Amino acid sequence: MGSETQHPRDPGTLAAPAFPAAHHPESYLGHLRGKRLGLVVNQTSTVGATHLVDTLLGLGLDVQRIFAPEHGFRGEADAGAKITDGRDPRTGLPIKSLYGSNKKPSREDLADLDLIVFDIQDVGVRFYTYISTLHYVMESAARYGKPVLILDRPNPNGQLIDGPVRQAGFESFVGLDPIPVAHGLTVGEYGRMVNGEGWLGEGLTCDLTVIPCPGYTHDAAYELPVPPSPNLPNQRSIYLYPSLCFFEGTALSVGRGTSKQFQLYGHPQLTGPDTFTPRPGPGASDPKLNGETCHGYDLTARPAAAYRADRLDLGPLLASYRDLSGKGVEFFTRADFFDLLAGTDTFREQILAGRSEADIRAGWAAGLADYRVMRQKYLLYE
Numbered sequence: 001m002g003s004e005t006q007h008p009r010d011p012g013t014l015a016a017p018a019f020p021a022a023h024h025p026e027s028y029l030g031h032l033r034g035k036r037l038g039l040v041v042n043q044t045s046t047v048g049a050t051h052l053v054d055t056l057l058g059l060g061l062d063v064q065r066i067f068a069p070e071h072g073f074r075g076e077a078d079a080g081a082k083i084t085d086g087r088d089p090r091t092g093l094p095i096k097s098l099y100g101s102n103k104k105p106s107r108e109d110l111a112d113l114d115l116i117v118f119d120i121q122d123v124g125v126r127f128y129t130y131i132s133t134l135h136y137v138m139e140s141a142a143r144y145g146k147p148v149l150i151l152d153r154p155n156p157n158g159q160l161i162d163g164p165v166r167q168a169g170f171e172s173f174v175g176l177d178p179i180p181v182a183h184g185l186t187v188g189e190y191g192r193m194v195n196g197e198g199w200l201g202e203g204l205t206c207d208l209t210v211i212p213c214p215g216y217t218h219d220a221a222y223e224l225p226v227p228p229s230p231n232l233p234n235q236r237s238i239y240l241y242p243s244l245c246f247f248e249g250t251a252l253s254v255g256r257g258t259s260k261q262f263q264l265y266g267h268p269q270l271t272g273p274d275t276f277t278p279r280p281g282p283g284a285s286d287p288k289l290n291g292e293t294c295h296g297y298d299l300t301a302r303p304a305a306a307y308r309a310d311r312l313d314l315g316p317l318l319a320s321y322r323d324l325s326g327k328g329v330e331f332f333t334r335a336d337f338f339d340l341l342a343g344t345d346t347f348r349e350q351i352l353a354g355r356s357e358a359d360i361r362a363g364w365a366a367g368l369a370d371y372r373v374m375r376q377k378y379l380l381y382e
Contacts, residue, residue: 018216020153022047022119025055028211031149032061035114038105040067040098040137044121044153044226052119052151053091063093064113069120069133070099070229098133103173105140116141116148121228122187124157125242126166127174127341130228131190135176138194142204149209152188152380156238158218160184161375162311163242165367166343175343180364180371182242182312184218185378192378210380217382221308230261230283237262239307240299246317249338250331251324253278253294257287265316266296271323274298314357321351 021027022045037056039045045052056063066073066088073088073095086095096109110116116137120130134150141148163181177199179185185193188210193199195206216222227233232241241262247254252270255261257278266272272295278287297316299307321331332338332348339345350360 018154018213018220018222020119020121021151021211021213022052022055022153024211024214025059028149028151029059029061031209031211032056032115032117035062036112037061037063038065038067038110038113038116039063040069040116040118040120040133042069042073042120044224044228045119046226052117053088053093057091063091065109066093066095067098067105067109067116067137068095070129098136099129103133104136107144110140110144110146113146116146117151118148118187118191119151119153120187121153121224121226122155122190123228123232123238123241124155124160124182124184125245126163126177126179126181126183126343127245128228128241129173131187132173132176134187134191135194135199138191138206138208139200139204142200142206143202147207147209148191149211150188150191151211152186152213154213154216154220154222155184155186155218156222156224156235157182157242157308158184158186158216158220158222158381159308159310160242160312161368161372162364164342164344164347164364165371167346170340170343170345172340174340178343180368181341181343183371184375186213186216186380188212189375189378189380192380193375196378197374212380218379219382221305231256233259233261234263234304236300236304236307239304239309243313244316246338246341247320249334249341250317250320251329251333252296252320253287253289257281257284257290260298260300263300264296264298265320266294267320267324267329268292268294269324269327269329270294270296270320272296314360318351318357 047055085097122130160182161184165180166175166178191208195208223235232238244254244262247265252265252267255264258276275295277293278289324331338348
């Protein structure tokens with residue numbers, strides 16, 4: 001398999017639905033036959049209603065190993081929860097965790113494989129860790145001489161490019177590479193960027209093939225058929241996540257421990273018309289403000305499409321800071337984590353200084369402009 005990337009169909013043909021590449025086996029089975037395969041997959045890795053693992057096994061392909069990202073192979077673990085190695089009870093295949101102390105496949109993990117297939121649904125946000133897993137998989141694959149094939153999937157926030165570009169010194173698993181908070185890439189395009197910009201380090205380049213999504217454009221609305229993680233349960237949460245996730249570094253709850261994760265926000269002392277009480281549940285074994293009545297804002301009255309935007313909404317964050325800090329509440333309870341989410345400490349310092357949204361955005365402008373120019377080199381879709 002070479003490093004050449006396949007390209008979408010001729011633009012003169014009839015438009016096709018923006019289906020994930022995995023839904024079109026004829027476009028990638030030729031790359032897989034006769035190979036010993038390792039699959040980087042989770043619950044979103046489906047071919048219609050069937051999991052990719054089951055699809056490939058049903059076609060007689062030689063799947064040797066499953067690699068599981070954050071939230072695990074079946075996508076049921078809490079954010080940040082330890083994911084352990086094991087076996088898939090349905091197929092008996094060994095599962096290797098890529099979340100926890102060992103986020104990179106080892107030489108031994110890859111030794112008996114001919115090809116690594118990555119097929120995970122992303123949501124287009126730097127701090128959503130599936131793209132960090134892809135980076136590390138590409139790094140190990142490059143180091144140990146193994147090719148990677150990405151089955152691309154649409155970015156449901158593909159129209160959104162905004163936020164500070166991650167600055168040097170703020171590298172972490174929620175921000176490995178110098179891209180903005182909302183990057184406007186599919187995972188396939190991101191993989192091409194990682195390769196092209198030399199972000200694997202040590203002069204490494206991954207032998208990468210991307211199978212594109214037929215009919216997809218970055219402006220196309222795409223509703224995910226499977227929740228990408230326990231706390232992004234629906235399309236509304238996916239659209240709100242890029243803006244509301246900053247609350248994770250503050251005193252506020254964003255609904256973990258409720259049925260409206262990333263669709264409301266609040267705090268016991270926040271001024272707001274709505275109330276909710278976080279309690280332990282699936283994907284939130286010990287949610288922030290567990291058992292406390294929070295006042296705030298429930299955003300579920302509006303349809304999901306109303307939150308599909310071309311820029312981050314800083315209004316809730318800035319207004320909540322003014323409200324709580326005026327009451328003597330410590331707002332940035334996890335300041336270091338907030339800075340990792342932002343990719344810089346400047347954003348937090350601007351909020352503390354009472355800077356306006358316009359001033360804050362002006363500080364992002366040059367970095368975003370440079371990023372947009374770089375991004376053009378790696379696009380597979382309009």
